[in-house]
Amino acid sequence: MTKIHILRTGSVWIKAAQVRARGTGLTRIYNGLFDRAWSPELPIFAYLIEHPEGLILVDTGETARAMNKGYYPFWHPYYHFSIRLNVRPDDEIGPQLRLAGFAPEDVKTVVLTHLHTDHAGGLAWFGKARVLVSQREFAAARGFAGRVAGYPNHRWPKDFTPELLQLPPVGANLMDASMPLTKDGTVRIIAAPGHTLGLMAVSVEIDGIMFLMAGDASYLEQTLLEGVPDGVGADPAAQLQTHARIRAMARRRPLVYLNGHDPDCPQRLQERRTMQVLE
Numbered sequence: 001m002t003k004i005h006i007l008r009t010g011s012v013w014i015k016a017a018q019v020r021a022r023g024t025g026l027t028r029i030y031n032g033l034f035d036r037a038w039s040p041e042l043p044i045f046a047y048l049i050e051h052p053e054g055l056i057l058v059d060t061g062e063t064a065r066a067m068n069k070g071y072y073p074f075w076h077p078y079y080h081f082s083i084r085l086n087v088r089p090d091d092e093i094g095p096q097l098r099l100a101g102f103a104p105e106d107v108k109t110v111v112l113t114h115l116h117t118d119h120a121g122g123l124a125w126f127g128k129a130r131v132l133v134s135q136r137e138f139a140a141a142r143g144f145a146g147r148v149a150g151y152p153n154h155r156w157p158k159d160f161t162p163e164l165l166q167l168p169p170v171g172a173n174l175m176d177a178s179m180p181l182t183k184d185g186t187v188r189i190i191a192a193p194g195h196t197l198g199l200m201a202v203s204v205e206i207d208g209i210m211f212l213m214a215g216d217a218s219y220l221e222q223t224l225l226e227g228v229p230d231g232v233g234a235d236p237a238a239q240l241q242t243h244a245r246i247r248a249m250a251r252r253r254p255l256v257y258l259n260g261h262d263p264d265c266p267q268r269l270q271e272r273r274t275m276q277v278l279e
């Protein structure tokens, strides 16, 4: 039987206008970085899929090393002005997996929804696993341009060579741009561009319900329901289309929305509370 475990690797605070965009164009980015108001404390989630074909981890959370001065590029304004973290060593994905009864070495496959630091920060725990990233995401995150774009890639494990996926192009239906991850077809990887251009979501079928682990497709389920992009994402128009595709899917069938930072995710998962789309 397949089961999903939610794992919390500490907390993050970002600007209120990063959670929910204010303005468009450069104003949106400016507010997303320099808004005076902070978000409430937001969890940093990763998900473990306990599947008959093996353990699949979706995202790796943040590392406690990120609390150290000098971990992020000192010249990048985002880390100075726009983010605060609380990740203790025990919050890291390794200890959190053990707390849930699993060993990090037993994780067969790691899917990174995207390469932002609070999703890829725990990679060092999974030296032996198969790591999947979209080709588009990896291309955007590499090199100096990647570091400017907000990917601290100098902190990737030295031997980081993920398997790069090329998903089909996005269409009207959410599942147009998807591919199976398991042989039984119950776990799929789906392109969900917008927050980053190469963002991937993972869907799991359990008892006729689709559990959608969507990374930062939206920071909150509410902003997805309202169709509000975030304040720092790469392509807000694409993000709104991704939101619309997910809402359309939730109208057709029961869908539980799980993402990287929505504080309601543990309860939604536990209660199997499905997305309610009004309109």
Ligand SMILES: [Zn+2]
Pocket: 114, 116, 195, 216
């Ligand atoms: Zn992100």
